[in-house]
Every structure is written in C-alpha cells, then in structure tokens.
Amino acid sequence: MAEAVSTERVAANTNYATAIREALFAGAISFGLFVLLVGLKTDQNIRNELILVQRWGVLAILVLLTMAGRFAYVAYLQPTLAARAAARAKAPAVAVEPSALRKNWTKLAVLGLFLYPVVIVALVGLQGSLKWVDNFGIQILIYVMLAWGLNIVVGLAGLLDLGYVAFYAVGAYSYALLASEFGWSFWILLPAAGMMAAFWGVILGFPVLRLRGDYLAIVTLAFGEIIRLVIINWREVTNGSAGISGIPKVTFFGIFNFDVSSPHYIGKVLGIATSGAYYKIFLYYLILLLAMLTAFVTIRLRRMPVGRAWEALREDEIACRSLGINTTTTKLTAFATGAMFGGFAGSFFAARQGFVSPESFVFLESAIILAIVVLGGMGSLAGIAVAAVVMIGGTEILREMQFLKAVFGDGFTPELYRMLLFGLAMVIVMVWKPRGFVGSREPTAFLHERKAVSASFTKEGHG
C-alpha cells in the first residue's frame, strides 16, 4: 500500500520535472519569437525621429503565460487525458444500444424543420419571424439543397466541380426570363428550369469527360465564369449587370397568391390580416420540400445501380471500365443529376428574391457550396446539412454578435470580422475532422448487418 503510494509520488515528481523542463523550453521559444515582435517596437518621437520603444513587461507576460500554459498541459492535462484513454481501452467493449433519440434523429430533425416556422411565429410574432424564417431558414435550406445537389457530383461520383453555381444561375435565369416574359407559372417552370440546368450539365460534361482532378476543376471553374460572363454581356436577353427585377411570386397552385393587390391574396381568401410573413413561411415550406426531394432522390439513387456506379467511379475508374460500366454515361448522369437540383434551387432563388443579377452567381458561391460539401463529409447527407447550418447560419449569426463590442470596444464591427472568424472556424474543423463532420460511409446494401465504412477506406476520387 505504502509502496504503491510512493511509486505514484515518484511518477508525479518525474511528471513535474518534465513539465518544468517543457515549460522552460516553451518559454525560450516564445521569448525568441516575441522578443522582436512584441518586446521592441519602432515609433516616432515628437521630432519625427524613429525610436525604439521597449516593452519588456508585455514580453514577460506573454512568455510567462506560455510557460504556465505548457506546464499545466504537461503536468495536469496530459496525464488526465492519458488516464482517460487507458480507462477507455481497458473498459470492455460494450455494444451500446443507441438511444431512441439517436435512432430516430433523422425523423426528429425533419419534424423539427417542419415545426420551425410555427415555433418562431409563436415566439416572436408574425413580423418578428421574418428574419428568422427568411434569413436563417430559407437561406440555409437553399444552401442545403445546393450542397446536396453538388454532393452527387463531388461526394458520390468524385468529380471535383468548381463551377456548380453556373447551374444555379441557369435555373434562376430560366425562371426569371420565362416567368416575366411569358407569365408561366412557377410550377411549370420549376421542372423546366431543372431540365435546362441538367441539359447544361451534360453540355459541360462532354468536354470534361477526359479530364481528371485538377484539370477537371479548372475547366468547371471556367465554365462557371463563362455562364456568368454570358449573362453580363448578353444584354438584350438578360439585361446585363442590371439584372431582372419584378419576377412574379410563386402562387399556391393558383388557389391563392401572395400579391397584396390581387383579389386572390391569401389574406383576403382566408380572411386574415395582411402580412409579408405568409409568403416567407410558404417559401420556407417550399424549399424544405425541395430539399427533402433532393435527399430522397439521392438516397434512392445510391441504392440503384447508377448510384453504386457513381461511387465505384470515385473509388476506381479503371476497375469500373473493366466491369463493363460505361463511364461516359455514368459521369454524364452524375453531372446532369447534380445540375438538375442546382436548377431547381436556382428557380426557387429567383422566385424568392424577385430579382436576379449576375452578382449572385460569382465564384465565391461555388466555393461556399463546395466548402459545405467538404466540411460536412463528402457523400453524407446529414453531415452536409449540419455543415450548411454551421456555415450559413454561422456567418449570419456573426452579424448579430453585438456583445463582442463590449469585449473589443465600440469601434469593433462584428460584420467585418465574420469572414475572418468563419475562416478560422473552418481551419479548426478541418484539423479536428479532416474528412468532414461525417467521414464514414453508409453501405447501400448488406447481408448480415449494416456497418459504416470508415473514412480511411473511401477515396475522394480523382476527378
């Protein structure tokens, strides 16, 4: 007993010894780093001469902080973590029965999404709900849908597409032009816009079939820019950079609409007060259903031969060919399917904004959509949805962080720093989870039991 205590004490002592040594090292390194950066500062004195200001105090604080941090980490945090890991390794592997929440969480999440506007209206009232339903709900769901669409191309088929926003633009302009020129209904133009985008997906697909990896990415990037430049310069049709405004709103299947001046306005039909929130809530459910459709089709397709062929293509194209799979049509269907959902989202976007211009379809949009796919974990619908909430919701919520002014002073504008914070957050997430939030892959068929495939076996694809 006494012996055990003494060995423990010896271990603790050696632990402190290493911690002190490590802390000294860290202190030396931080001193070396900060001595010129912090310890000395050039300044101008009253006679406009360059002088050196010495800030030894600040330097000492920084170095001491580093040393204390290192000491705490080595002496306390590391042994605790090691002990916990050892305890976990020692504990018998008990198959934990997943809780009801975990088992049904997809259903619960969908239910939550359907209830979201109701809850918001109940909490903040009709007028207050506008921001939460529109800026957060609809905005995030558009990106969820776009990312799920791109996921088919990038996550499943492994074809790196940097110009996905082009299909979004095709969908948006299809609806904007046809609806404002011919007055066609959204419900006709939605599939039409999808088909047009799919057509352009095939058009893009043909020249890039032979390309892989970086080369494919560059050509798709160029394609996205071409579409945007055509929109800017084809003024007779697209009205150039000025964009198209006054795009008709979506109607509720012609039964009632959301135009206050119209006799079929929802408020008049149902006999309720006039409010802009109805349209937003309606749009919220519309995009929710469109996103659900995307998810449903993706899940179904993955279990179909074509979906398996996409994933096989990502894993090994040569093996695919040797199994008699026509890689040409397989790639084209991936491009077309992904583009179609981009087109759906585009026509929805045009109907929601009532205004489209080339400004909305810049490369940054493609980059954000791709970042959502990568951050969420390529191929995983749930991961991508979470990533979209984090990325789009996160950048939106950073606008609201007025309390940061209290920390950084009144001159601090959180809006300006949101992209910086956001980039930092992304780097941290990718270091912590290199294959995205959900890196593992759900198999599409199983004999005995469904086991998730670890990310270490799946490939990212070579384009």
Place this chain on the structure above:
Amino acid sequence: MEYTVPMPDPILKVEHLSMKFGGLVAIGDLSFEARRGDITALIGPNGAGKTTVFNCITGFYKPTEGMITMARRDGSAYLLERLPGHEITARARVARTFQNIRLFSGMTLLENLLVAQHNKLMKASGYTILGLVGIGGYRRASAEAIDLAKFWLEKADLIDRADDPAGDLPYGAQRRLEIARAMCTGPELLCLDEPAAGLNPRESHALNALLNDIKDHTGTSILLIEHDMSVVMEISDHVVVLEYGRKISDGDPTSVKSDPKVIAAYLGVEDEEIVEVLTEVGDDRVIEELDAEPDRDHGPPDSASMLAGPVTDTIAHSDDEERVSVMRGASKAERIEEREARDRAAGISGQPDDKRGGGE
C-alpha cells in the same frame, strides 16, 4: 491432354497482334488461340509483354495491328480491338482482374459484387427511371443480384466478411474477391493478371481450387498470366510462352516445360554458349526491331477509343518497361533459335512456326 479429339473451337483468337509504343515494340506479330473451357496460361519472363497482351484483349490499349476475335457461346463473334473498352465486358463477356488489385476499397464486399452486375441491374431498373419511382422488376432483380453475389462470396470463402469494406481485407482475400467480382459480370472468358502474385502456398492452393471450380462449374474459359510455375503447371491446359513480345512456345504444360527455348528464356544459357553464339553470329547482325523508326501514327495517345487516352496512363504496372531489349543477344530464346538455324543449315528440318516477323 486430349489433343486427339477434334479441337474445341477457340473462344479467343489472337492473330498477328502488334503493339508499339513509339519506337518500342512491346508485342510483335503475336498469334495464339485460347480454347473454350480451357485454362490457358500466358507466361514469360519479366517484360515479355504479357500484360500488354491483356490490355489489348480487354480494351485498355488499342493494338497497333492485328485482330482479336472473341467467339461467344451463342455463336456471335466480336472483334475486341474495335469495341469500346466497357463493351468488351458488357457485350463480348470478357472480364479481367488486375495485377495490382483494383477493388472499390471504400465499398463493402457485397457492394463490390453488386457494382459488377451493373448492366443487368440497370436494365432491370428501367435505366434508373422506373426503379426510382418503384415500378418494374428492380426489386426482384436486386434480390437476384444479391443472391448471385452471395453465391460468389461463398465460393471465394468471403461470406463472413460480406459487410466489411473491401480495403480491410488481407491481400489473398482481396485477390479472391477481385476474381469473384469479375465472375459476377457473367463472363465467358476470364482474364487473370497474376492472380497468385504475393500469395502464400496455402492461399495459392485455395486459388487453384477456385479457378478449377470456375472452369468446371461455370464453363468459363480462363486466360491467365502467371509467374508462379506451380500454379501454371498444375491448373493450365495450354501454355503460351512469350519473350520480348514474341511467342517462343505454345502447347500443353509438359511439352512447354521441356522446350529448350523456354528453358533458355527462363534460366538463360550458359556463359560459354553466349560467347559461342555471339562469335557465331558476328557483330554486324542487328536486331530488326532496332531499325524501326519511331512510329508516330500508332502511339497510344492516338487511340481510337475516346477513353483510352486518359485511362491508359494510369495503369500502373511493374511491367511498364516492357520493351524490346536493345542489347544484342538479350533474348535467350533467340539464341536457341539461332542454334536451331545452324542445325537446320546442317540439314535438319527446322521449326515450322518461326515467329520472327519480317518486314519491320
């Protein structure tokens, strides 16, 4: 070996096949036949052009010259050098495996075998559209496909690991899975590129059993490349020996084993003999292939197939440096031929099928 009975019709006929990479002649005027229901082995020292022959047969290379005819059981015949790569498996029913295993490592074993049944399932699902809305016989076809996959998983002794990712399997099991996957395409000719490479004796034995089983119970003919002579001699009915892109011997295993040219190709000739041959031949004799100008019209980039370009360059292969040696006297079999020629000059009738193509 029943060579007295009327010859079974050849399932695969390779005639005057040549493959040049620029000025390098990887295969020079090669002709051989693989008979239906047989296991035909293609052997030869490193760099003999065996894998190049395979790549020509399975459409990964478009041969510079020559004709490859695949005769299917139903009587239809396909010229493989004219088919696009994927149709060679889909229509001509030729499946292959790779020397460096190419599995879909992130997909489970079952999924690997389901991907192999793509074309069948695609038809059953009404090219996705009917299957997506749930009409048509996709559900039944899918169940049948899983049954077939189960059948081959059992044959390959992998049924217990059906739901594990293919990349998680040990090497020998990956080889068996690749064969099972190729069999799931329903091939009439199965081309195996060094199936026994890297296997231990027990795994190698299991492989032989699997191949014999395939041959006996499915009627699939097998064409295999192999270095492991124990596998070749044990299971093959017919052996074709290549050296430097030319056929040096062709026959049943026992006759090939005793062919002096084959022995020379594998084991080399004794040093004195080399000296003797070199002095006999004299220094002015030049290997024909060296005279050939680089043939720009037939390089691989100009391949007829749209896909051949980008794909071929990624076929990693240890035999990549397949080429006709530039060293005089490098071909050991050639030396034996020269000796035979000398004998012939002395009055003995020579080999009728001297494969040295003229007019290069």
